[in-house]
Amino acid sequence: MQFDPYLETKKIKDVMNPSVLSLESTATASDAAKIMETCDAEAVIVVQNEKFVGIITDRDFTIKIGSHAYPIDTPISRLMSYPLISIDKNAEISNAVKLMTDNKIKRLPVISDKKLLGIIIMSDLTV
Template sequence: MTNGKTTTIADVMTKSVISVDASITVNEAAKMMEDAKVGAVIVMENNSPVGIVTDRDFSVKVVAHAYQITEPVKQIMSSPLFSINSDEPIRIAADLMHDRGIRKLPVIDNGKVVGIVTATDIVNLLAVSVEEDMRDMYFHSVAKIYTNYSPYN
């Protein structure tokens, strides 16, 4: 079992992250995401993370706005890139996700992408928590992340 008050981003993040150069095409990025079975890639320029492309970017920007699949992925990335350090408490990630309306958050230490934490990671943390921590995390973190999706708001 985990302790919700001391759990850090490093404890729950996914360490394998795919990064792509900003110049690759939208189609190439989509194929990479499909092959790797991931919902996001980090976009890099000059070895620095500058944006993120999520599966939602494809539906909203490519399909709804009719971007060509031959466009550079930089055209559809979400930027500026919001990120977090691996030693931060999970609550900080939940707050940032809520405040920015995002569900995937790159983890960057010393300018290097070391992982990604998602809303699903936070929900999965609840499954291995003691009841008191679970209640605490739910009311502080999960409720904030999913507040916009609740039929009760």
């Protein structure tokens, strides 16, 4: 995987996807699956007590629901990956690549001033 040199001088806010979903931690896997399918999304940010606490991805469904380890009515708080690793909108793209590489993740929510602004996906940063 090679970093796209065009993005070297860009900030996160320049390349993030502002279309990002969030659900309360009490929502079920079924709720998350429906909204992800309707919106053609690969991830949902999990909110608990007005804080962003985790992320549930299409891969989580494949592994945890698909293997029948959890029923479809399981709260997403039990399925999510946490703690949530996020990045500020003014950060450098290279910081996002390092965060994702170091933590072995493909999606990074963009959060500034306690607001969810978007998401950045590793495949958008590489050539």
